[in-house]
Amino acid sequence: MxxxxxxxxxxxxxxxxxxNTFRDAGGLWEGHDVMEVASPQGFAKNPELVLNFYNQRRRQLPEVFxxxxxxxxxxxxxxxxxxxxxxxxxxxxxxxxxxxxxxxxGELLKARSTANEKLILPWTTDLNLGDLCEKGHQLRPHIVWFGEAxxxxxxxxxxxxxxxxxxxxxxxxxxxxxxxxxxxxxxxxxxxxxxxxxxxxxxxxxxxxxxxxxxxxxxxxxxxxxxxxx
Incomplete structure (x- = not known):
């Protein structure tokens, strides 16, 4: 054994x-305050910014090995x-x-329902406003944000x-x-x-x-x- x-x-x-590493010494991530792009509050305030941020991270994956x-x-x-x-x-x-x-x-190549964290889908392309789970709820990146379990x-x-x-x-x-x-x-x-x-x-x-x-x-x-x- x-x-x-x-x-x-x-x-x-x-x-x-x-x-790129998660954040630099100033607490910024790609020029953003981490709470803007890595918290439920940030997503509620500006979901488009958050989705775009992770879309950029996801697009980078095929370029790295x-x-x-x-x-x-x-x-x-x-x-x-x-x-x-x-x-x-x-x-x-x-x-x-x-x-x-x-x-x-969490994982960049997955998305999950905003209404049910156990409803997780494989996701390899951009994730946009209007992309919904089977129950009609907006999808979000399958990432554990600050303040989440x-x-x-x-x-x-x-x-x-x-x-x-x-x-x-x-x-x-x-x-x-x-x-x-x-x-x-x-x-x-x-x-x-x-x-x-x-x-x-x-x-x-x-x-x-x-x-x-x-x-x-x-x-x-x-x-x-x-x-x-x-």
């Missing part, structure tokens, strides 16, 4: 494929039972070949709690509730944290190994080591 690895990924793995970090994680599946819990809303993990994904912040958080916590190895890649571990997932790891489980600017201390957790490198620099080497240990 394969040992279980849970991988937590954030913007740092996607940025190396050319996808999985990088060596994404590809390396896919190789792990031959040796381990791998679950990837990602904060990213792109499809780069899937395109690299990874098969067991939990998108805790994270429906898959329990599933992500379960995957972390049951892991034999935890790997964290390219996330600040500052945005909750995602940042709290590390605390679900069992006490003696090895945790690897790959980030060029790690902001956790090895003193904070038992068995924490910090790899102060970018995802593309750090992930393939770690994967090679773990394959040897499998």
């Amino acid at each position: 394969k040992r279980k690895i849970t991988v937590l990924t954030g913007a740092g793995i996607s940025v190396e494929s050319g996808i 999985p990088n060596e970090a994404h590809k390396a994680l896919c190789k792990l599946e031959d040796y381990y039972d791998v679950t990837i819990v990602t904060q990213n809303v792109d499809d780069l993990h899937e395109r690299a070949g990874s098969t067991n994904l939990i998108h805790i912040h 994270v429906p898959l958080l329990e599933q992500a916590a379960f995957a972390t709690q049951n892991a034999d190895i935890v790997i964290i890649i390219g996330t600040s571990m500052q945005v909750y509730p995602a940042a709290g997932l590390i605390d679900y790891a069992q006490k003696n489980v090895p945790i690897y944290f790959i980030d060029p600017y790690p902001n956790v201390s090895e003193n904070n957790y038992k068995n924490l190994t910090i790899i102060a490198k970018t995802a593309v620099e750090g992930v393939p080497n770690l994967v090679s080591e773990l394959i040897k240990q499998a």
